[in-house]
Amino acid sequence: MDARIASRKGQRKAREKRMTAGDAVHQGPARYGRRRTGAGGRGGGGEALLGIGAAAAQAGVSQRALRYYQQLGLLTPCSSTPGGMRRYSEADISRVARIRQLQTLLGLNLDEIAIVLRHEDRMAAIKDAYRDEHATDADRRGLAAESLRLQQELRSTVQAKRAAIDSFLADLDERILRTRDILEGVAAASPARED
Amino acid sequence: MDARIASRKGQRKAREKRMTAGDAVHQGPARYGRRRTGAGGRGGGGEALLGIGAAAAQAGVSQRALRYYQQLGLLTPCSSTPGGMRRYSEADISRVARIRQLQTLLGLNLDEIAIVLRHEDRMAAIKDAYRDEHATDADRRGLAAESLRLQQELRSTVQAKRAAIDSFLADLDERILRTRDILEGVAAASPARED
DNA sequence: CCCGAATCTGACGTTGACGTTAAGATTAGG
């Protein structure tokens, strides 16, 4: 039972029941005034918002993680009840997915992820307020150009990682071939069943 | 000055002078009886061994890290002086490189890396003691087969990661294209210099 | 043989990313 090299990382302790969505109790969607949907707000149109429990379950993370992301400014729930309870949209959930992606795939820490997300948000804002805003075209050009630069920078680091993984994979394949050779050599010397 | 998204991770605090090899003082190679070179021992033939300072500098990690790796059983220096000071071979240094690779590329933790390295060592031992050892061919076959299985398992996780990175990259490219479109749109509306 | 540089072994400190209570507030269904 050594089949546990990778593909965990999310099961340190975590008692939190972790139900994958709608398991027993209701806790389901609710509707609330998702204020300030204009400009930079995630949260589509009239979709059902989730409480932190359901959102965490959907996203596959803990409630604590969601609150922590909020503390660091990575993810502000698109709305909240008058009493101060967080309400997450589907867009919020996918944002969590992106955070996890940047974490596990690229190995960025949350501060770095915050930077990346901020720039992505900026681009979205530019796109949204493309003519609404009363900014000059020069402003727009500057912002877009800067975001382009940053995205390309990210792209180059990702590509470097990809190249590294490729060479790693090639190395591994070579090792596997050698192992297979050895195995065949032994098998030839003292043959056993083959499939 | 936002050009710091990735490509650091090794500069938290770290006062340790971090000289890249031969900077001021001597501390260079030394010769000592590298005991037990047979069977599983890294440490080529009559190469010069390094003290922990030089080794750490070469490998680009701290001395503490090297000692820590040893504690966890990831890397035992191929030799040591009668007084108990560690001596590292070039093979040891590349082992450190592999450790870092598994860390940063695949995001494995040191325990998982220990498992991987142990299996790689096992394979090397099998190769070395291919006829020297007085094991039966069945033994050899079993070991090689097991290692093959494990290597293929690792390979599949690596490939999954590669696929994930590829799709990430594709997504990023799409974003970049859209950004470029916006930029061109604005440039058309209010043209500035182009290069 | 001596001395300064390098290294040794503890042992405690740090940092990021949460986990885990605790005690009180909010919500939604009946």
Place this chain on the structure above:
DNA sequence: CCTAATCTTAACGTCAACGTCAGATTCGGG
């Protein structure tokens, strides 16, 4: 309106992977 379920903030705990002393020991050149 009541109550169980869900959520809130605040605070402390944890774990990996080292960083950072401190005091003793070892090495190697003169």
